[in-house]
Amino acid sequence: MTYISDALVKVRGEGFLDYRTRELPTWCPGCGYFGIAHALLQVVGDLGLKNEEMCVVSGIGCAGRFPIFMKVYGFHTLHGRSVPIASGVKLASPELTVFAVGGDGDILGIGGGHLPHIARKNIDVTLFLFDNSIYGLTKGQSSPTTPLEQATGSHPRGNPDTPLNPVALALSYGASFVARGFAGDVEGMKSIMHQAITHKGFSFLHLVSPCVTFDKENYTWKRLSESVMPLPHTHVPGDHDAALRLARDERLMTGLFYQDTVRPSYIDHLEAQRQSV
Amino acid sequence: MTYISDALVKVRGEGFLDYRTRELPTWCPGCGYFGIAHALLQVVGDLGLKNEEMCVVSGIGCAGRFPIFMKVYGFHTLHGRSVPIASGVKLASPELTVFAVGGDGDILGIGGGHLPHIARKNIDVTLFLFDNSIYGLTKGQSSPTTPLEQATGSHPRGNPDTPLNPVALALSYGASFVARGFAGDVEGMKSIMHQAITHKGFSFLHLVSPCVTFDKENYTWKRLSESVMPLPHTHVPGDHDAALRLARDERLMTGLFYQDTVRPSYIDHLEAQRQSV
Amino acid sequence: MTTSVDIVIEICGSAGEGTISAGEVMTRFMSSKGYEIVSFDSFPSEIRGFGKCVAHFRASTETVLAPGKYTDVLIALNDAHAITQLSGLRKNGVLIYDSKPPVCHEEDRSIAGWAEPGMTAYGIPMLELANKAAGNAKGRNMVAIGAVACLFGIAPEEMTAFIERRFKGKKPKIIESNIDSFLLGYEWTKTHVSKEDPYTFKGAEIVPPEGEKTIMNGNEAVAMAAMDSGLRLYAGYPITPATKIMEILSKRLGESGGVMIQTEDEISAAGNVVGAGFSGKRAMTATSGPGFALMGEMINLAVMAEVPAVIVNSQRGGPSTGLPTKMEQSDLSAAVNGGTGDSPRVVFAPRDVVDCYAITCLAFYIAEKYQTPVVILLDFYLSNSIRNIDKPVPPDAEMCSSNVFPADEALDDYERFKITESGISPRTLPGMPFGMFVDTGLEHNTYGKPVYDGENHLVMTEKRYRKFHTMQAELPPAVETGTEGEVEIGILSWGSSSGAAEEAVRKAQEKGQRIASFHCSVIYPLPEEALKAFSRRCRILVVAELNYTGQYANLIAPVLNREVRRLTLITGLPMASEDILEFIGTFKG
Amino acid sequence: MTTSVDIVIEICGSAGEGTISAGEVMTRFMSSKGYEIVSFDSFPSEIRGFGKCVAHFRASTETVLAPGKYTDVLIALNDAHAITQLSGLRKNGVLIYDSKPPVCHEEDRSIAGWAEPGMTAYGIPMLELANKAAGNAKGRNMVAIGAVACLFGIAPEEMTAFIERRFKGKKPKIIESNIDSFLLGYEWTKTHVSKEDPYTFKGAEIVPPEGEKTIMNGNEAVAMAAMDSGLRLYAGYPITPATKIMEILSKRLGESGGVMIQTEDEISAAGNVVGAGFSGKRAMTATSGPGFALMGEMINLAVMAEVPAVIVNSQRGGPSTGLPTKMEQSDLSAAVNGGTGDSPRVVFAPRDVVDCYAITCLAFYIAEKYQTPVVILLDFYLSNSIRNIDKPVPPDAEMCSSNVFPADEALDDYERFKITESGISPRTLPGMPFGMFVDTGLEHNTYGKPVYDGENHLVMTEKRYRKFHTMQAELPPAVETGTEGEVEIGILSWGSSSGAAEEAVRKAQEKGQRIASFHCSVIYPLPEEALKAFSRRCRILVVAELNYTGQYANLIAPVLNREVRRLTLITGLPMASEDILEFIGTFKG
Numbered sequence A, B: 001m002t003y004i005s006d007a008l009v010k011v012r013g014e015g016f017l018d019y020r021t022r023e024l025p026t027w028c029p030g031c032g033y034f035g036i037a038h039a040l041l042q043v044v045g046d047l048g049l050k051n052e053e054m055c056v057v058s059g060i061g062c063a064g065r066f067p068i069f070m071k072v073y074g075f076h077t078l079h080g081r082s083v084p085i086a087s088g089v090k091l092a093s094p095e096l097t098v099f100a101v102g103g104d105g106d107i108l109g110i111g112g113g114h115l116p117h118i119a120r121k122n123i124d125v126t127l128f129l130f131d132n133s134i135y136g137l138t139k140g141q142s143s144p145t146t147p148l149e150q151a152t153g154s155h156p157r158g159n160p161d162t163p164l165n166p167v168a169l170a171l172s173y174g175a176s177f178v179a180r181g182f183a184g185d186v187e188g189m190k191s192i193m194h195q196a197i198t199h200k201g202f203s204f205l206h207l208v209s210p211c212v213t214f215d216k217e218n219y220t221w222k223r224l225s226e227s228v229m230p231l232p233h234t235h236v237p238g239d240h241d242a243a244l245r246l247a248r249d250e251r252l253m254t255g256l257f258y259q260d261t262v263r264p265s266y267i268d269h270l271e272a273q274r275q276s277v
Numbered sequence C, D: 001m002t003t004s005v006d007i008v009i010e011i012c013g014s015a016g017e018g019t020i021s022a023g024e025v026m027t028r029f030m031s032s033k034g035y036e037i038v039s040f041d042s043f044p045s046e047i048r049g050f051g052k053c054v055a056h057f058r059a060s061t062e063t064v065l066a067p068g069k070y071t072d073v074l075i076a077l078n079d080a081h082a083i084t085q086l087s088g089l090r091k092n093g094v095l096i097y098d099s100k101p102p103v104c105h106e107e108d109r110s111i112a113g114w115a116e117p118g119m120t121a122y123g124i125p126m127l128e129l130a131n132k133a134a135g136n137a138k139g140r141n142m143v144a145i146g147a148v149a150c151l152f153g154i155a156p157e158e159m160t161a162f163i164e165r166r167f168k169g170k171k172p173k174i175i176e177s178n179i180d181s182f183l184l185g186y187e188w189t190k191t192h193v194s195k196e197d198p199y200t201f202k203g204a205e206i207v208p209p210e211g212e213k214t215i216m217n218g219n220e221a222v223a224m225a226a227m228d229s230g231l232r233l234y235a236g237y238p239i240t241p242a243t244k245i246m247e248i249l250s251k252r253l254g255e256s257g258g259v260m261i262q263t264e265d266e267i268s269a270a271g272n273v274v275g276a277g278f279s280g281k282r283a284m285t286a287t288s289g290p291g292f293a294l295m296g297e298m299i300n301l302a303v304m305a306e307v308p309a310v311i312v313n314s315q316r317g318g319p320s321t322g323l324p325t326k327m328e329q330s331d332l333s334a335a336v337n338g339g340t341g342d343s344p345r346v347v348f349a350p351r352d353v354v355d356c357y358a359i360t361c362l363a364f365y366i367a368e369k370y371q372t373p374v375v376i377l378l379d380f381y382l383s384n385s386i387r388n389i390d391k392p393v394p395p396d397a398e399m400c401s402s403n404v405f406p407a408d409e410a411l412d413d414y415e416r417f418k419i420t421e422s423g424i425s426p427r428t429l430p431g432m433p434f435g436m437f438v439d440t441g442l443e444h445n446t447y448g449k450p451v452y453d454g455e456n457h458l459v460m461t462e463k464r465y466r467k468f469h470t471m472q473a474e475l476p477p478a479v480e481t482g483t484e485g486e487v488e489i490g491i492l493s494w495g496s497s498s499g500a501a502e503e504a505v506r507k508a509q510e511k512g513q514r515i516a517s518f519h520c521s522v523i524y525p526l527p528e529e530a531l532k533a534f535s536r537r538c539r540i541l542v543v544a545e546l547n548y549t550g551q552y553a554n555l556i557a558p559v560l561n562r563e564v565r566r567l568t569l570i571t572g573l574p575m576a577s578e579d580i581l582e583f584i585g586t587f588k589g
């Protein structure tokens, strides 16, 4: 059952297996998801989170396979349902740190109906949206974020559906923490992940990542590396209007768009109502 | 099978039954939905639409009962599914004028996952969201638009979920036509309905309406009549940023927030792709 | 002289006339007096719109197990609707109607003209008296209750005391006008009506309620049992007839630190429950047909990932949105066989309000111990039917925590899905420092790792089914009543229909028939041995249920391998013993 | 000398080694030569990750109906994986392996060491030769095909010509290096290997393809049949093994003015189909288990609202996400009995690629004429299995428009849901100036108006079921093969397993057994009479299917009312005649 060799563990050094299982990834060499996984494993270490107190709930897709690599309590669930299942974990067991993980099809396609509600309820789950703008696991069909006119398996003449803007949506839904990272920028991702995990309430992380196998057109390493840029230094994460404006900008900006540090999480809200009776 | 008496027909005068069946409504006296129905029946008359060329698809709820009163091809479907079913009607039979009708629970709760996609695909359906900020038919539970802390059947201690902003969502989803009306303002509704029906592509109508039976707190005739106001005259419907800003305003503004008159509808887009091969 | 009494009363009106609430006042009052009560309401699914409402109840000094098919006393608040109920009124029954009704009917539309010669019709000026009492028509229902009290020997001071208790907290004016209407009805009847029918509660030999009693319906019993079983999360989406479970828990679950969440749809509700179950906490959702149809994929996940979950489906008329406020037992196939793949799940169907409590407690225990979803099939009747029951005994500590944890030494090479003889694998929960694993809806090996070879799939499938074999030992046994040994007719029924079956058997037996009934609150796993044993002793087998195709008959066919006669009713009403007696009455020697 | 040939070849490698594509080249080539081919691929559900891939095919000069259970020739591209396939290789089979494989195995991990004494093992330096041909390991699969061609007497020039045709449109360099690899494999084998096994295609008595032939798999047959039947809307969401149907239609449906829409989920896909069907246009969706589980409520709506809809479910291993790339027939119960309420829908299960075409055409006809959802149960094997078939005859005009419209005079008082003897009500479509109505998922009267009384519910339910009785007359009959009259053993099977059953019966009959097979592509409505008649002439009944619980056996139990023996396999593989022969071989006199 152990697949990562001792030799590799030696090369990677002390602590490499602190949060990583020895499972070999099922991802293609060069997939952006490696960068995301790398950042996340480091951040939980930096935060000193206990493995067993984390619960990672994922959907189905290449992204959905993430929990298999992480030494925590993991639940690889159904396509599109990481959000409600993660909510159930958190509401029943508030002492756990709960992550939800899914691809763009998972979170915005089949699971898109759940997102507004975890956001407006402000349930204390950190959502990692692995956005490669394609359906990876089913071999390259259009996803809700596939750029217009990109040729895909399901739209060989070009995708006719205008893509959704995940950060703008999360903001419109009233998410209390919204940030974007890029799979090629591990340090940037680490910083927002750190903040997201410590945020009280729902946090939404839009993580842009190339699918090297099924997208040779738009979300490639080359094109993303060129187009991604950090949010302006002047941006204040408390400014919802500015966040929305920047989210709707043509340019793909990374960093913390918005955070509301005052609003109580769902459970805290219920508790306050209870007290006040 | 006929329930509206000839006497009433005489009072209402010529043309009253042009678009109305003789079914008695199952709505409570004073329900805001009467105003919406009234406006819509007049508009289709003004537009001279042929009854048989309209297809009205609704979900389940008090709002969902609407097609029963209209002399058209109607389909009272499932809770939350008016949008996909209306899409299917339109895509298969583009010659029809297709309306989708549903309540706030229907369209933003259980059916909330469909809305982003009909909008971004720009399928030529006019959606009438009857928003009474409550679950009417099931007798008064919280809905996705119930104001925070309102006491409801499901939340006697007060609704803990921050409400969604339907107009802001439709804009964020990329709907090509977005407007708001108030059930107490028939003329205002008629004007936006007229524009929505003639719009090429998806149109979203947010129609605010009191539930006189289950909401005595917020969406009442009194409070709505006081708070609703028209959009500023200076607003230009082509300005997406301004539309979003106004949608997010505390005040409940009515009128046409946004219209994109250039973007092709889904079918036109496919046709263009076909031609260009 | 005291005597045994068994009277069926029906109040019929249109939506908004207080029909259902009059029924509730009467049933709760009679219940508090010690009568055995079975009640059943029926109303339109629209908020308004003049639809027919019927409050039906049976009050008896004996044990009663089902509503009566025929009515002894029909109270018409709306003539047009009540006329359609006349066919169910006994030939010598009593009709109480408004002699000056609010809507002026044409001659031939007054119900009095429709009553058959043998019936006794009492006209009461309900509208007039209500107007007198409170200045509006609202109190008509209480006027009618006043007439009933006078005609059938109910002490008026007891009823007014009850009304005061029942409406406690309401505005004094409301209580007052209710009582005034009642008393005016009582007095008017006393002075103007001479009783001509044989029905009376006077001298009824009431068994005084022993021990602590409590009045509740099926929804309340389920909600209370869930709380008593340690519920931590209720996730739900409103739908008739299950909504009340959510509303009750919304009020009360918070007090014990639990959470009630109203989700955006039923998929999310079931998802929240599965998440909570994965984390080791007890959770439940309740829905009806259309919502249950949406939960299929999530239930399959719980099967494959071996996660506990309790899902209540209160059945109503189907298919699709169907008949939202009518009784039916037609979700059995979907509950047992609706899963894609080989997807076993426990299915329970309680028989009455008492059983609702017991089965719900059992459901939590079984779900947790056997790491499986459990579906509880209620129905429209059971959800709303009010019974006066012994205060239920809460589950003990063992029932409240049935997790099976691995031994410490097993944690070295921990197999979450270890192959065991019982089929139950030791289970760790998030938060436990050892025993981390990744659960998945993919087929997996004993460690939880996705694996697709046939040998593993077979072994794991066998393990998942083996649990159902193991649990048989601690599930409630089938219950047989009636004649012992070989019988002419055996009646199989399930869920809330089994009361009618038992009652029918009792009546037929009294007439000398060799007849027996069979019922098991456990639908799946099928009680195969018990079914076979019962089948062996019956010459004719009848399967009585409230659906069109005979879903239970189909389900047990592979076990019985014999012809059965199907009594399948889809009238929108609960089953009555008369339905069964009439059916078997048609059999030829 | 010409002779009959029947050889089973298996290529086994790990993901990314060209295993499946080598299989496809071989099967399409053999097929084009006139061999009867049955192929079956098996691969992991992950995009990468070293999972096992197997391309399995059987090439025969006779009619073949199922893949072979045992392999004659095993080609190992990856030793570790291929070792696990050795148990299926015949005791005198042939093993072709890479004598210098890309990964340096330890001694005991080379497959050659595992081959049993009777087997013939040929080591070919595939990696070396591939490197020589193209400078990288990619061509190893073509080197292996070269060795096969040489060993079993396939003319190299025919194969190179085929490769050129097949890869037409690809870069010349790619075509070239494929051909070079093939030829190097061929030449090397010719000079270095002396053939020691008895297998050969030389002199095979090939029936030259008569009439126009076309090579396609089940997914292609369904897509083509849908187009030929006048499909106007395909709505789908990707899922293995159905995705290809969407991808094919996405390319081609537009040409005929139809629309293919990729929806946000399966609920929406089914919803779009129901919408299109309501508007009178033909529409389809295709999915697999998890997606099908989500469509339940929409199918129920189509049942209640009497709207045509065609839903393809290509079954894979379950429950839940299960085994996405493995064969199984375990969605039968869900398809037939999964609906809440009494919710009848047509269920078809085609037996092979030819039947996929015919059944899909029939599905559109039946759906429209009888105003009902139709579920087509494909499976992983059928979806991917390639066959060389007669060019199918497109449906005629009657098949392409089976709507039943009301007569003009009926439009005066038009009852959309009129009670008829056939159960079929005349139907109007949006756009028709008379005959407007409101359809609903609520129970309704003949006009479509929501109505909740029991009498109406019964009449409408009867009507909805009566349609299924009526349609029996025009559904394909059950097919029985083997011995006529009374037989010892009767084998019932369904869907793609029935080929194996027929083949098993043929083989057993040749050995003198009195044995027969039964198959019907119509699952529901059940062919009750045919089932009973078959049952009467069989002493022992076997139900052979690919699921754990015996779902077909359960389904027909209420019809047969007798014991059956269940052959239930969940190996992830299609059924082979050997499976059945071995099972009945265990029966005692």
Ligand SMILES: Cc1ncc(C[n+]2csc(CCOP(=O)(O)OP(=O)(O)O)c2C)c(N)n1
Pocket (backbone or CB within 6 Å): A060, A061, A062, A063, A064, A078, A079, A102, A103, A104, A105, A106, A107, A130, A132, A134, A135, A136, A137, A138, A143, D237, D238, D239, D240, D266, D290, D291, D294, D321
């Ligand atoms: C209900 C259901 N529908 C469809 C599928 C098939 N499916 C698996 S993953 C996937 C999409 C994957 O795309 P995405 O969510 O973007 O994740 P990625 O693979 O790109 O990381 C689909 C459609 C499924 N497993 N379940």
Ligand SMILES: Cc1ncc(C[n+]2csc(CCOP(=O)(O)OP(=O)(O)O)c2C)c(N)n1
Pocket (backbone or CB within 6 Å): B060, B061, B062, B063, B064, B078, B079, B102, B103, B104, B105, B106, B107, B130, B132, B134, B135, B136, B137, B138, B143, C237, C238, C239, C240, C266, C290, C291, C294, C321
């Ligand atoms: C799948 C499903 N879940 C739940 C219901 C029960 N239900 C019927 S209408 C309704 C909500 C109605 O609220 P809304 O959509 O806001 O419409 P309104 O009645 O307020 O007009 C619900 C929950 C249903 N019919 N189907």
Ligand code: SF4
Pocket (backbone or CB within 6 Å): A026, A027, A028, A030, A031, A032, A033, A062, A063, A132, A136, A137, A210, A211, A212, A213, A214, D047
């Ligand atoms: S298919 Fe794309 S998303 Fe999936 S593992 Fe490969 S590169 Fe990554």
Ligand code: SF4
Pocket (backbone or CB within 6 Å): B026, B027, B028, B030, B031, B032, B033, B062, B063, B132, B136, B137, B210, B211, B212, B213, B214, C047
């Ligand atoms: S319950 Fe509310 S929404 Fe429904 S008809 Fe009555 S007033 Fe209108």
Ligand SMILES: [Mg+2]
Pocket (backbone or CB within 6 Å): A061, A103, A104, A105, A130, A131, A132, A133, A134, A135, A136, A143
């Ligand atoms: Mg993706």
Ligand SMILES: [Mg+2]
Pocket (backbone or CB within 6 Å): B061, B103, B104, B105, B130, B131, B132, B133, B134, B135, B136, B143
């Ligand atoms: Mg509402």
